[in-house]
Structures are given as C-alpha cells and as structure tokens.
Amino acid sequence: MKLAALVAGAAVVAARDVYAPHLRDIEECQVESVNYTQLAEQLSSTAQVYLSGSDAFDSAVMRWSNLSTPVANVVVLPSTEQDIVTTVKFANQHSLPFLTTNGVHGSISTLGQMTSGIEIHMSQLSSITVASDGQTVTIGGGVISKNLTDALWAVGKQTVTGTCECVSYLGPALGGGHGWLQGRHGLVSDQFVSMNMVLANGSLITVDETSELFWAMKGAGHNFGIITSMTSKIYDLEHSNYAMETLMFSGDQVEAVYQVANEQWLINGATMPVDLINWSYWYYDPTTDAEKPVIAMYLIQEGVDTVSENYTNPFLALNPLSSTPSSGTYLDLAAWTGIALDSTPCQKTGNANPRFPIYLKSYNTTAQALVYDLFKEATTNASTPFSNALFMFEGYSQQGVKSFSDDATAFAYREDNLLVAPLLTYARNGTALDEVASKLGNQIRQILYEGSGETTLNTYVNYAFGDETPSAWYGSEEWRQDRLRALKEDFDPKGQFSFYAPIA
Template sequence: MAQLKWVVAALSACFTVAASLSPSSAPNVNYTELAQQLSSSASIYLPGSDAFDDVVSRWSNLSVPVANIVVVPGTEEDVVKIVTFANEHSVPFLAANGFHGSVTTLGKMTHGIEIYLSQLSTVEIAQDGKTAKIGGGIRAKNLTDALWAAGKQTGYLGPGLGGGHGWLQGHHGLVSDQYLSFNIVLANGSLTMIDETSDLFWGLKGAGHNFGIVTSVTSKVYDVQYPNYAIETIFFSGDKVEEVYELANELWITNGTSPEGVNNWSYWYFDPTIDPEKPVIVMYIIQEGRDTVDPVHTAPFHQLGPIMSQPKSGTYRDLAAWTGISLADGPCQKTGNANPRFPIYLKAYNPQSQKQIYELFREATTSPGTPFAGSLFMFEGYAMQGVQALADDASAFAYRADNLLVAPLLVYPPGEALNAEARALGNRMRQVLFEGSGQATLNTYVNYAYGDETPAAWYGGDAWRQERLAALKKKYDSTGRFSFYAPIA
C-alpha cells in the first residue's frame, strides 16, 4: 500500500475525503481503494500536512488549481492506476512536475487529485551515448547535473511539451525537437509508447499537455562540446532604450544572425541602488567556448555608454545563476505573490515600441506605493539556427520563424482589484508590442501564457493547425480530461 503522509487527526482511518465540496460536484471518494492499488514507493498527501501544503503551493498565486489530495506515484504503472481510479469516480486530476506553470486556466480545476511526478526522475543514458530515457518528473537542474557528470547535454521535459527554448537551440533546436518517443498515460488510463509512427507524436511536441501525462521520454543527448562559457552583463540607463534595441537588431537580427553559440537576453527592473529614478536595462551576452565574450558582440554596446559592465566565465551549469533563474534566485521562489506573464513572439525589436513600453513599465514600477515594484520585463534572444532548420509544420510548436520571446512578468500580492489592474497593464504593454510588430497575429509562448489568449495564439492561427489539433483531441481525449492547462478547445 502507498505510504500515507498526513497530520490531520480528524480524518478517518480510511481517509474518505469530501474536502468541503458539494455532493453534486464531488461526492465522497474513498481513497483507501486507490492506496491499496499503488506501489509501496507511492505516497498520498492529505490536506493539513506540510507535504500537501508544499506540493500544492504555486510559484504564482493567481487562479491556482485546487486539489483535495496529492498522489505521488512511485512508478509509471502507478500513474495508470491513478488515472483509472479518477475516471471510475469522475474525479478531475492534474499532473505536475514542478510549480512554475502559471496560466490562469489552471484555476478551472476547483477540486480533484494532483498527481505529483517527483519520484519519476531517473535518467538512463543509452550505451551508445546518443539517447537517454528521462523520467517525467525530472527537474531541470537535476537533469543538467546528471547529464553533465556523464559529459552530456540536452533539453528538459516540462517546457518541452510546449516547445521549449534553451541555450543549446542554436545547435539542436527546441527541447521538443530532441524527443524520439514518449511513454504517456492517455485519458482512458492506458500507458502507451508514442513515437514518430503515431499521429499523436506531432501534437505532443508543442501542445503535449492536452493529451496525457508523460511519464518518461526518450531524448537525443549530445556530448559536451564546449565546457567553458562566458557572459558579459551590461547595464544601461533607461534613456538608452531605443539605442540599445536598435543595436541588438543590427548585431543579431535585421542586419545579421546571432551565431549558433551566442545568446542574448535582457531584463528591465527597478533597482534604486543602480538608478534611484527608473528601471535599468540589463543586457546579457552569452557565448560558448570562450572565457570572455568576443568583443564583436560587446564593443558596440560599450560605445553606447553603459552604467557598468560585468564579465564572468564558467561553464554551462553557471548560466542559470548568471541570468537570475537558478533555484536560489527570486524568480524561482514561492513567495505567495502573483506572477503573471504576458508573452509575445517578435521577428525583431521595434525601438519606438520599446520606448513606449519602457515608459509604461517605468510608471508601473516606480510610482509611489506601487505594488508592482518587484516586476521584471524579459527579452529572450536565442540563436535560432537549430529551430529554423526544421520545417514550419514539423511539430505542434508554431513559431519557428520568430526570433524573440518577450514578456512582462508582473509581481504583486494577489487580490481582486490588483489582479484586474495587472491584467490590464500586462495586456496593454503586450498590445503596444503587437501593434509595433506589424504582425497579423498575436503569437504567444504557451509555457508563459497568461490565460486570456486564444488557442490560435498558443498553438498557431493557421486553420490547418487548429483542425489537426482538434482532430487529435477528439481522438485521444474526447471527454476533455486534459483541459486545465491552455486547452486546445
């Protein structure tokens, strides 16, 4: 029987859980039956326990899903049993392998089972060293460290179901482009291996969370080619906004192409120790195979007169800390705040639009008493050769032709009034970028989605894409069991 981890004495020995739900929406379910079916390594967390509270708490405390019980499978077959049990008792369920998913559609889950995949975290490298079987609950750092110890690299699972960007995509493409097969528990509870011979293979690589619970993948892995990396972080005053992004276009987009081993990110945020009046612009220029970034990429920015510059050298494993997204950094902490993002893909920067949104962001983050002072604006510019080497219709990911991923990240204490204010502000800034882009459609990254975008924005507006995804949904999940995360329909 599964381990029962709880601290609520009032629950009965057989832990029948009603969780204060009306009988019409969630009749009493006796989870003893489920516990008896699971492997000895599985766990069940009940409300009131520290383990339950830790697992159900989210990075973004906005429109969060509600679970009445957490089940932690110990094996892939446990996931089959959980889904089968949930289907038999008409209980909603949601799988998770982390806590960063923040799309507001998750709030449509008002009761049910959270299936927490943390124990499915093994990494098995094939003898030929070209592939690895990766558990569906793996965390990015754990995967990176395990592969690095074996002299290997690849992308990681969770973001891959929505396409998945990464530092290596200039060489190899999206995270999802590395997948060779999936072990997946479908809506009917069957554990199935999906590879390129299946029509579902296409849909899992970009819209995968609509079709099942991926318990493991077989992915391409690569020898570490460049153990050393360099970064130069260059800080600018906000009055340089147009010049900075005109130059970024010239160096990497409109008048050239970023080399496969060069990625550029930039952030805006308010740090009064650097500039007491307005947000700073922080440009990260990252290059593999070097101990210092080639001056061809940095010298033109120095000519713009930055506030300061910080060069560093290290390895691939340092990139997350250098760019403020390591497990120890603020953006990866569960603080109780709401953290919605409003993503848009762009072909290139429009410097005039950058100035407009900078002013909106400055006002929002520096006004006296503002709740948004800790917010961030993110501009992600990855090398694109590997992504664009595949045809546009290679997978359900729709935006291979777009060069930039841009998103404001609004950080604030949640509440009805502030939620509405944040939504209006985020969409206003995104609309300025959209209007300045000249694009006919709003293209968004589903992994960053706010939740009020359309399926056409998440998965591509071409009629053939929507029709193909709808047909797959009808075939593999006709009852909509997987409809809480940015649903197709």
C-alpha cells in the same frame, strides 16, 4: 486499509495525513465522499497520498504563482508508471478531474478551472538513464532540468533543456521548450525520440515518430496525456566554457540599446550567431537608479573565456553604466542570469506571477520606448505593488530551431527570433489588483504587437497568461487548428487534459 507514515528528517507525518500502503491498518478515510484509501491500497509501496489539511498536502499544492490556481482534494505522488494508470482509472471511476504537476513556473490562469480533484505530483519519477551507445537518455516524468543537466554533464553529455533550473524537463518541452543549446540542436521537443504516456482513459501507450500523436506532443503536449518517461537525443559535450558580459544601461538609452541589437542580429539579413545568446531584463533597482528601471543586457558566448569584442563593442560605444565580465562553464548560466535553484524567480513566495508573452522577429524601438514608459510608471511610483516586476527579452540563437520545417511539429513559431514577456510579480490583495495587472500586461503586449507589424498574436504557451486564444498559443493557420482539434477528439474526447491552455 494499510498505511506507512511518511518520515521527513526526524518528523513523522500523522497517519491521517499521508497514505502509502502496506504497513498497518487504520480506519477508512473519506474525502468529499470519495474513499481515497481504496486508491492508496492499489498503489505501489512507495507511492504516497496526501490529504487536504496536512503539511505535506499544503507543500505539494503550493504554486509558484498564486493567481487563478487549481484546487485539489488530494495529492498522489506516484512512484511507478502503473501508479499513474491506477490513479487516472480511479479518477475516472469517480468522475474526478485530475492535474499533473512538477517543478515551478506553470502560471496560466486556465489552471483555475480545476476546482476539485486529484493532483498527480510527479516528483518521485526522477530516474535518468543514459543509453549504452551514448546517443539517448531516458528521463522520468518528474525530472527537473537542473538534475538532468548535471547528470549528463557528469558523463560528458548534453541536451536541450529549459534555461531555468527549477522548471521540470517535460513542462517546457511539451510547449516546444526554449533552451541555451537550441541554436545547435533545436527546441527541447525537437530532441524527443519516444515517450511512455498515460491517456485520459487510463491506457498506457508508447508514442514515437510512427504515431500521429507524436507531432502534437511537440508543442501542444499538455493537452493529450501524462508522460511517465521520455527518451531524448543527447550530444557530446563540445563547449564546456562560457563567458558573459553584463552591460547595465539607463532607461534613457532604451531605443539606442535595442537599435544596436537590431543592427547586430535582427534586421537587414543579420542573424544571431550560433555561439551567442542575447538576453536582457528590465527591473527597478533603486541602488543603481532611484528614478527608473535599469536595462541589464547579457551577451552570452559559448566556447570562450571572454565575450568577443565584435559583440560587445557596439554596446560599449553607448557608454553603459557598467560592464561586467563573467567566465565559467555551461553550469553557471542559470546563476549568471538569475534563474538558478536558489534565485528569487525560483522561490514559491505566495505572490502572483502573471506573464504576458509575445514572439517578435525584431525590436520596434519606438514600441520599446513606449512600453518602457509604462513599465517605469508601474514599477517606480510611490504606491506601486509592482516594484518587483521583471521584463524579460530572450534572444536565442535560432539555427537549430529553424533547421526544422514549420510544419514539423505542433510548435508554430520557428520564424520568430525573440521571446518577450513582462512578469508582473505582486502580492495579491483582491481581484481589483488582479484586474490592474491584467490590464497593464495586456496593454504592454498590445503595444509590442502593434509595433511588430504582424497580423497575428504569437505567444509562448509556457509563459501564457491565459486570456490568449488557441490560435495564439498553437498557431493561427487553419490546418494547425484543425489537426490539433482532430487529435484532441481522438485521444481526449472528454477534454480531461484541458486545464492547461486547452486546444478547444
């Protein structure tokens, strides 16, 4: 077969480790009786194949969360969409499972059901092309959110992306996708115009609003194919400047803080203003409070240099521990909220990072106090493994999201206002600790669910722990489940795209 060694800086990876066809002959190599050199010879000249045991392979398969992780025998880095077609057909010929990866934060436990096969790492498909009319952008399947945001910013454009800089553009989008601009334009998936995708049988198709599959891709898209490129709506940059007020509260004030949030934006006919985002985090910071987690409340406003007093004064009246203003641009939001490329939540540390998400319409302050006590006990006792845990409360403006009908897409939870999730970061040391984390996370979520007054558990599939049901991920309405199952049967009858939150 033919090979090109991968050069990374001054280092050359051994020929046995990395395969990219068309330079020099070597012996055929087999992994678990599958001749991957045959696959390498069929790929484009810049595609790469990493075999298990190499540094390049280890880097490619490293997960953000080291809990119930998928196992691959080989990693393929396609550089053309035809490479993906070839890889999927090769996998089918050899009865091999395959899984597409890109970016970080995919941590659902169902991924652990892949115990061998091919990882298709999308990072080389990173093109970003703005249409000449300035109305759309075509995005390669491996593009990271920050790269897209920066590329559009450079030409005075924007679109909705995930908030965290290190996530892929498409990963969040396929599950709906929340973002800073959703109050203006809707979810990430609401921006879809068309997509090129490879189906389970290896066929390459284009999907747009004329296809029945288009509906499913906007909320349950992980189940149906590999997107090689996506065309999305884009918008003129209207508000470059942003301001944020960071208010730090003692945990003793938990009920009062969230009562203010309720009264401001979530109950009695109130709504989050379209120019405002309200996030909060709970975390243990012994430099601020050695006895209990703090509450960090973020008020983020677009188009201003200082957050309006109408938004800050009700919280300031509670006498926070501190109040810190920030002023900058849209590009600063990720760093301000601790989710930039160099922030801790974007690093692959080898820790487990399970989340237990739930959607809410408003805060039940009694439930908030109860789960705060659980979170406090879990993060501040002397022997806790969860001292680095983070509790996330994401309150986006919703006007753009709610401008679409409930049945417009597979995303089911447009009427909910809050995305809440404890992130129980810990260093794994056996299944017993995993069980403790699962019990704690589900106990927290159950209290919030019971306090919500809802009759169904609504969860965000992109944050899912994995023990939830398809009804929780994709909506409990019978017609939704029936429609998704029918499409699954039509487009993926063998369930080859079922490692991430499977429909059935």
